[in-house]
Amino acid sequence: MKNLNxxxxxxxISPLVIxxxxxxxxxxxxxxxxxxxxxxxxxxIKDGLIKSIGxxxxxxxxxxxAKGKIITPGFIAPMTAIGIVEIGALDVTRDDESDYLxxxxxxxxxxxxxxxxxxxxxxxxLTSVITLPQQTSMxxxxxxxxxxxxxxxxxxxxxDMVMLGKMGASSGSRSEDLDLLENLITLGKLAKTKxxxxxxxxxxxxxxxxxxxxxxxxxxxxxxxxxxxxxxxRATDIKHLIDIKNKYDLNLILAGIEDAPLxxxxxxxxxxxxxxxxxxxxxxxxxxxxxxxxxxxxLNKAGITIMFDSARSHNYHLIRQGAGNAVAYGMNYxxxxxxxxxxxxxxxxxxxxxxxxxxxxxxxVIWESDPLEPSSVPTYVFINGKQIxxxxxxxxxKDRYIKKLGKN
Amino acid sequence: MKINNKIFTLGxxxxxxxxxxxxFDSTYIAEPSATSLLKNANIYxxxxxxxxxxxxLIQDGKIKSIGPDLDSDIENVAIYDLSGMWVTPGIIDLxxxxxxxxxxxxxxxxDGNESTSPVTADVWAEHSVWTxxxxxxxxxxxxxxxxxxxxGSANLIGGRGTTFKNIQSNTIQGMKFPEAPHSxxxxxxxxxxxxxxxxxxxxxxxxxxxxxxxxxxIKAAKYRENMNSYESKSDEAKEIVSPPTRDLELDxxxxxxxxxxxxxxxxxxAEEMAMMIDIAKEFGYKITAFHHAVEAYKIxxxxxDNNICGAMWADWWGFKHEAYDMVQENxxxxxxxxxxxxxxVVHSDDAIGIQxxxxxAAKALAAGNRAGFDISKARAMKWxxxxxxxxxxxxxxxxxxxxxxxxxxVIWNKNPFSVYAIAQKVFIDGNLMFDRSQPSSKPVSDFDLxxxxxxKSRTQ
Numbered sequence: 038m039k040n041l042n043x044x045x046x047x048x049x050i051s052p053l054v055i056x057x058x059x060x061x062x063x064x065x066x067x068x069x070x071x072x073x074x075x076x077x078x079x080x081x082i083k084d085g086l087i088k089s090i091g092x093x094x095x096x097x098x099x100x101x102x103a104k105g106k107i108i109t110p111g112f113i114a115p116m117t118a119i120g121i122v123e124i125g126a127l128d129v130t131r132d133d134e135s136d137y138l139x140x141x142x143x144x145x146x147x148x149x150x151x152x153x154x155x156x157x158x159x160x161x162x163l164t165s166v167i168t169l170p171q172q173t174s175m176x177x178x179x180x181x182x183x184x185x186x187x188x189x190x191x192x193x194x195x196x197d198m199v200m201l202g203k204m205g206a207s208s209g210s211r212s213e214d215l216d217l218l219e220n221l222i223t224l225g226k227l228a229k230t231k232x233x234x235x236x237x238x239x240x241x242x243x244x245x246x247x248x249x250x251x252x253x254x255x256x257x258x259x260x261x262x263x264x265x266x267x268x269x270x271r272a273t274d275i276k277h278l279i280d281i282k283n284k285y286d287l288n289l290i291l292a293g294i295e296d297a298p299l300x301x302x303x304x305x306x307x308x309x310x311x312x313x314x315x316x317x318x319x320x321x322x323x324x325x326x327x328x329x330x331x332x333x334x335x336l337n338k339a340g341i342t343i344m345f346d347s348a349r350s351h352n353y354h355l356i357r358q359g360a361g362n363a364v365a366y367g368m369n370y371x372x373x374x375x376x377x378x379x380x381x382x383x384x385x386x387x388x389x390x391x392x393x394x395x396x397x398x399x400x401x402v403i404w405e406s407d408p409l410e411p412s413s414v415p416t417y418v419f420i421n422g423k424q425i426x427x428x429x430x431x432x433x434x435k436d437r438y439i440k441k442l443g444k445n
Numbered sequence: 446m447k448i449n450n451k452i453f454t455l456g457x458x459x460x461x462x463x464x465x466x467x468x469f470d471s472t473y474i475a476e477p478s479a480t481s482l483l484k485n486a487n488i489y490x491x492x493x494x495x496x497x498x499x500x501x502l503i504q505d506g507k508i509k510s511i512g513p514d515l516d517s518d519i520e521n522v523a524i525y526d527l528s529g530m531w532v533t534p535g536i537i538d539l540x541x542x543x544x545x546x547x548x549x550x551x552x553x554x555x556d557g558n559e560s561t562s563p564v565t566a567d568v569w570a571e572h573s574v575w576t577x578x579x580x581x582x583x584x585x586x587x588x589x590x591x592x593x594x595x596x597g598s599a600n601l602i603g604g605r606g607t608t609f610k611n612i613q614s615n616t617i618q619g620m621k622f623p624e625a626p627h628s629x630x631x632x633x634x635x636x637x638x639x640x641x642x643x644x645x646x647x648x649x650x651x652x653x654x655x656x657x658x659x660x661x662x663i664k665a666a667k668y669r670e671n672m673n674s675y676e677s678k679s680d681e682a683k684e685i686v687s688p689p690t691r692d693l694e695l696d697x698x699x700x701x702x703x704x705x706x707x708x709x710x711x712x713x714x715a716e717e718m719a720m721m722i723d724i725a726k727e728f729g730y731k732i733t734a735f736h737h738a739v740e741a742y743k744i745x746x747x748x749x750d751n752n753i754c755g756a757m758w759a760d761w762w763g764f765k766h767e768a769y770d771m772v773q774e775n776x777x778x779x780x781x782x783x784x785x786x787x788x789x790v791v792h793s794d795d796a797i798g799i800q801x802x803x804x805x806a807a808k809a810l811a812a813g814n815r816a817g818f819d820i821s822k823a824r825a826m827k828w829x830x831x832x833x834x835x836x837x838x839x840x841x842x843x844x845x846x847x848x849x850x851x852x853x854x855v856i857w858n859k860n861p862f863s864v865y866a867i868a869q870k871v872f873i874d875g876n877l878m879f880d881r882s883q884p885s886s887k888p889v890s891d892f893d894l895x896x897x898x899x900x901k902s903r904t905q
Contacts, residue, residue, distance in 0.1 A: 126635070126765035154763070299897070319796050320579055321550045326897050329904060348797055351763035358804065361864035410864050411804055412811035431762075435772040438742050439816060442778065 057399075057424045059083055061095055065103030065403065070110040070378035070392035072371045080108060082399040085422035090393055101417065103403055109374060110392050111164025111400030111420060112408075113381040114353040115312050116266070116292065116346045119158060119166050120148040120184060125350055133171045135179060140221070140258070141250025142179030144170045145196045150188050154351055156429040159186045161354035162408060164400040164420045165194070165390065167381070169201050172268070174245075175209070176218045177202045180254055180263075183387060185400075187420045199290075199385060200258055202267040205274045206324045215277050222285045225259025228252050262288040264385055266312065271324040272299035279307040290384060292346060295325035298335050310342035310384045315363035317348055334367030342384065343368075343376045361409035373409060398422070469571065471621035473610060478506040478852065478875030479523050482515065486527035489861070491534035491830035491845030495823035501532060503852040506875035511846055525870075531860055533826055534845050535590025535853030535873065538799045539709070539756045539833040540736050540792035543581060544574035544594055544609075548796065558597035559604060563641050563648060564661045566629065567693035568604035570596045571617050579903065580796045582888040585611045585879050587800030588855040588868040591622060593837050595736075598632035598711040599640045601648065601657040605697055606630050606709055608837050612873060613888050626838040628733070629701050631658065633712035633721060634767045655720060662728040665698030672699065707733040707838050709756075713767035715743035722751055734790060734836045737761075739768045742775045745782035754788035754836045755779040758798075759808040776806075776828060777813020777820055790836055791828045802829045807862040822862050851875075 062080040067090065079093040089095065121144050123130035132147030148168065158166070169181035183195040202218070205211045220241050228236050233252040236242060242252065257263040267278055270293045279300075282289040291297075292312040297304055304311075315333040320326045336343055345356035345363075360373040382391025389397045399422035406413045418425040483501040490496065490511065500515035501508065517524060545557040556573035559565045574594060584592065590611050596603035607617075608625035633654060642649030648657050671689045678686070700706035708725070712718045712735045725732050734754035735741060739762065741748060741755040748755055757779070762771030772778075780789035791806045793799035810825040834844025843851045852875035859866040871879040880886040884905070893903035 124763055124766050124769060126639075316797050316801065318583060318800075319550075320548050320903065323549055323551075326903055349761060352760055355760075358864060362801070362804075365865045365867055410807070412807040412862070414811075414815070431770075431772050434770055435742075435774050435816060438772070439774070439778065442745060442782065 057082055057099070057419055057422050058085070059098040060422070061093065061097035061100045062103050062108060062401070062403065063100055065106050065108040067108045067393060068110075068371065068374045069394065070375055071394070072375045072379075074371060080393060080401065082401065082419065082422045085399055087393055087395055087397050087399050087401075089395055101403065106416065107404040107406065107408055108393070109162075109402050109404065109408055110378040110390075111402050111418065112162050112354070112357065112377040113387070113391060114158070114163050114166045114346075114356050115344045115381045115385070117158075117166045117168050117353040118350065119154045119168050119186070119353060120150065120152050121168055121170075122350065123149070123152055123154070133169075134173055135170070137246075138179065138248055139174040139245060139251045140177040140179060140200055141248060141252070141254040142170055143182070143197050143250070144168060144179065145182045148182065148184060148192055150190055150192060153430045154353075155186050155188050157351070157431060158354045159188075159418060159420075159425055160415065160427040160429050160432070161352075162357060162402050162404070162415050162418065163354050164402070164418065165387075166353065167199060167385065169199070169266070172201055172203045175207055176204055176214045176267070177221055177258075183385065185420060187423070187425075195387065197254070197257075199264045199266060200254060202265055204267055204269040204278060205271050206322045211271075211274060215274075215281070219281060219285075221255060222259045222281070222287070224252070225255030226285075228256035229260045258287070259285065264288045264290055266290045266292050268292045269324075270295045270322065272296040272327070274324070275300050276303060279303055279309065282307065282309060293325070295328035295332065297332065298327055298329075301335065301339050304336075305339040305341055308342075310344065310380065311336060312344045312346050314346045314348055315359045315366070315368070330362065330366045333363030333373075337363075337368045337372055342380050343372065344380050344384065345376050355411065357408055358411035361411060364409055370409070469569070469618060469621075471623040471625075472616065472618040473612070473614070473621060473623055475506045475874035476876050478503065479877075480504045480519055480521060481523045481525065481872070481875065481877075482517055482519065483525050483527055483532055483854070483856070484517070486530055486532040486856070487860075488532045488846065489823050489826040490847065491826055492847060493821070493824045493827055495821065501846060501854070503854065503872065503875045506852055508846050508848055508850050508852050510848060525856070527856060530869070531857040531866070532846070533588070533855050533857065533861055534830040535843065535855055535871065536588040536802050536829050537833040537837065537844060538584070538589055538592040538793050538802060539734065539790050539836050540794045541584075541592040541594050541799055542597065542794065543584065543592060543796060543799070544576070544578045545570050545596070547575045547578035548580050558599040560597075560599035560640050563600050563637055563646075563657050564602045564694065565596075565600050565604050566602045566661070566695070566697040568596065569607065569627070570594045570604060570630075571607040571621065574607075574609075574617050574620075576613075576615055576617065576620065577890040577892045579890045579893050581611055581613075582890060582893070582904075583796070584799045585871055585888060586868060586881075588803065588857075588861075588871060589799055590853040590855070590871060590873045590878075591834070591837070591839070591843055592799065593628065593709075593833075595628065595630045595709060598630070598636045601632060601637045601654055602661055602698075603630040603632060605706065608839060610873060612878065613890070622839060626705060626707055627697075627700070628707045628709040628837070629697060631708060631710045631721070633710065633717040634714060635765055636711070651717070655724070658721075658724055659727070661698060662724070662730075665695050665702060666728060668692060668695035669699040669702050701730045702728065704731065707836070709734055709736055709836075711736045713737050713739045715740040719744060719747060722747070722753070733838075734788075736792065737768070737794070738779075739771050739775065742772055742778040743770075745778050745787060748779060749783035749787040752788070754790050754832060756790040756792040756833070756836065757809075758794070759791065759805040759812075773808065773812035774816045776809035777816065777818050780813070780820060780824070780828070781818055788832050788835065789828050790832045792833070803861040803866060804864055807864075810862065822860070825862070
C-alpha cells in the first residue's frame with residue numbers, strides 16, 4: 038500500500054495508558070459545558086473526580102499536555118437504544134420491546150454492558166446515555182434508563198428514570214390519544230391515594246389490560262415528576278401537550294417538534310426542554326411540514342433548552358454532527374456543547390455529571406480538534422476519571438485488514 | 446476476454462438496430478446561461494486538484510476555462526468575487542430514492558420496490574418518480590446537481606435506475622440527464638431472501654439468491670442470441686420468419702449484456718461481492734459499482750483489479766447483520782487499493798444524507814488519514830463528484846471542473862470538508878439554480894406551495 042504508515046497509525050490511535058487517579062490535563066481549550074465561553078486552562082482529576090479547574094499550579098503524578106486540543110465533558114445522548122439493540126434487523130439481539138406491559142415496561146435488566154455499541158460510541162465521545170424502549174403502545178410506552186458507558190458488569194446509572202410517549206401521525210385520532218393521555222395521568226393520580234390493585238380495576242386499566250408495573254409507572258409519572266419524553270411534531274399537538282403539562286404539573290420534554298416555529302412563543306413560555314435532530318429537515322409526514330435546518334437556531338434564540346437526537350441507529354455519537362449543523366445554521370456554539378452535555382444532566386436530574394465542574398465525576402474527553410466537526414475524534418476519554426481504551430470491534434477489523442492490503 | 450468483448454460489441458451494434466427512438470427519452474434542454482466569472486476562489490476541481498485563488502469562467506453552460514487571473518474583459522459577464530470561498534463541481538449522488546420514496550413518506554408514495562417477484566428487470570425507477578417531491582430542492586441546497594435514482598433492494602434484480610438533473614420539471618422526461626445510461630439494480634444478501642423467504646418462495650437463502658441471478662442471466666443470454674440472430678438475417682429472410690417477441694424484462698438484461706446498461710449492485714458482504722463478480726464473468730457483463738459494500742475493505746484489491754467502484758456510507762452499520770463489520774476507513778481503503786487505482790464513491794441512500802455528502806466525505810477522509818493514509822481533500826472530493834459521475838456513465842459531461850464539461854458548480858462559504866460549510870450558490874449547466882442570498886431562489890415544488898399558510902410556501 039502506498040502512503041500507508043502503520044507506525045504513525047499506531048501512534049495516533051494508541052495514546053499511552055495514563056494512570057488517571059491523579060492526573061493534570063494542561064493547557065487545553067476547555068468547554069465547561071454550561072454555556073460559558075471556552076478558555077485555555079488546566080483540569081485536575083483526582084480519585085475519579087474533577088478536583089480543580091482553571092489556571093492551576095498543581096503537581097500531579099501524571100500530566101497530559103493538551104495544548105491545541107479541546108476539552109469537553111463526556112457527551113450524553115438522551116435518546117438511544119445502546120445496550121438493548123445489537124443488530125437492528127435481528128429481534129433475538131433486541132431487548133427493547135414488551136409483549137405485555139405498556140408504560141410499566143423497563144428495559145433496565147436488558148442492558149448489555151458488553152454490547153459493541155458501547156466501545157464504538159464511547160470512542161466517539163459519548164460517556165453516558167439514556168436508553169429507551171421502542172414506542173410500542175400509544176400514547177405512552179415503557180421507561181428508559183440512564184447508563185454510564187464504562188462497560189462494567191456491575192451496571193451503574195439510573196434505573197427507570199424516564200418514560201417515553203408519542204403523539205400524532207398514527208392511524209387513530211390524535212384527539213382521542215390526547216384524551217387517553219389525560220385519562221392515564223388521572224389514573225396515575227389515583228394511585229397516590231388508592232392501592233395499585235384497586236386502580237387496576239378501573240375500566241381504563243382493564244381496557245388496556247394494564248398490570249401492576251404499569252400502574253406503578255403511572256404513579257411515578259403523575260405524582261413523582263418522572264420525566265416524560267413525548268415525540269411529537271405538529272404544532273397543535275405541541276400546544277395541547279403544553280396545556281396538559283401545565284394542567285397536571287408534568288415533567289415534560291418534547292422530542293421531534295419540527296413544527297415548533299409555529300408555536301414558538303407558547304413553547305418558550307412553557308419552559309419545556311426539547312430534543313431535536315437539527316439535520317432532519319425532511320417533511321416526512323403531514324405533521325412536520327415546517328421542518329427546516331434552522332430549527333435549532335430558532336429554538337436557541339427563543340431561549341429554549343435544547344438537546345440532540347440523531348437519525349441513525351448505532352451511531353448515537355453523531356449528535357455531535359447534528360450539533361455542528363445546528364451551529365452552521367445559527368445556533369450558539371457553547372449552547373450546542375451544553376446541549377450535548379449539561380442540558381441532558383440538568384433536564385433528567387443526573388447528578389454530578391454533564392459539566393466540568395469541580396466535584397463532578399471526571400467524565401472528560403480530549404479532542405484532537407473541534408468536536409462538532411464529525412471528522413474529529415477523541416484522543417482521550419475518561420469516565421469516572423478512568424482512562425478508556427479506545428479500541429473497538431471496528432478498529433480491530435480495520436487493523437486486521439489494513440495489514441493484508443496489497444498482499445493478494 | 447478480448448475476443449469476447451469484440452463479439453459483444455458486434456452484438457451491441459446489431460441489437461441497437463431494433464431499438465428506435467426510445468420511449469421516455471430525456472427532453473431536457475438547458476436554458477441559455479449567462480456568462481459568469483468566479484474570481485479569486487479556492488477550487489477543488491473534482492479531478493484531484495486544489496487551486497488556491499483561481500478563477501473559473503462559465504460560458505454557454507460549460508466550463509470555459511480555469512486558471513489564475515482570467516481575463517474579465519468579457520461582454521455581459523456576471524463577476525463573483527469569491528475571496529476565501531470554495532468552489533467545487535456539483536455534487537453527485539449515485540444512490541438516491543428521491544422521487545420513488547418521496548416526502549411525506551406515506552404509503553401512497555412508497556414506490557421504490559416492486560416486491561412482487563424476485564426478478565423485476567422490466568420495471569424502471571423513473572416510472573415511479575414524483576416530480577413534486579420536496580426533497581429535490583433540499584438536496585439542491587446541499588449542492589446536489591445530479592442524482593441517480595434506483596429501485597429498492599427487495600428483489601434480486603430490481604429494475605432500471607435513472608440519472609436526473611436536479612432541476613424542476615413537471616415531467617420525468619424533463620428531468621432526465623440527457624444520454625445518461627440506465628442502470629440495473631441488483632441486490633445481494635439479506636433483503637431478497639427475507640422478502641421472498643418470508644412468503645415461502647424462492648429465494649429464501651443466499652444460495653437461492655445466486656441461483657436466481659444465474660437463471661435470469663441464462664434466459665437473458667438466450668433472448669439476446671435470438672434477437673441478434675433475427676437481426677443478422679437478410680431482409681428477405683426476415684420476411685419469412687416472425688421476429689422474436691419482445692420481453693421487457695429480458696430487454697433490460699440483454700441491455701446489460703450489451704454493455705448499454707450499467708450494473709449497480711447492492712451488496713454488503715465480501716464473499717457475496719466476489720461471487721457476483723464471478724457471475725458477471727460467467728455471463729459476460731460488467732459490474733459498475735457495489736453499493737453499500739460495508740465489507741468492501743476486505744476485498745479492496747479484488748474490486749480495484751476488476752475496475753469496480755464501491756459506493757459506500759461513511760459510517761452506517763448495525764441495522765442488520767450484513768452491516769455489522771463497518772470500518773470508517775472503508776472508503777479510504779477502496780480509494781487507495783492497488784496503488785490508488787481504486788474507485789471510491791460516497792453515496793447517501795437517504796434524503797438527509799444527500800444534503801451533506803461533503804460531511805460524509807470529510808468523516809471518511811479523516812478516518813483514512815488517521816489510519817495512516819495520506820489522502821488529500823482534493824482527492825477526496827472525487828468521491829462525491831467525478832467518481833460517481835464515472836459510475837453513472839456521465840463522466841464525459843459532468844463531475845469535474847474541466848474545460849468543455851457542463852458548468853455544474855457549487856460555491857461554498859467555507860472549506861466543504863467542514864461541518865460549517867454551507868452551499869451558497871449552485872449552478873446547473875451554467876444557470877444559477879439556487880442562491881442562498883436570495884431566499885426566493887429556493888425551488889418550491891407544487892407540494893410546498895401554500896401548504897401551511899395559503900400565501901406562503903412551506904420553507905418560507
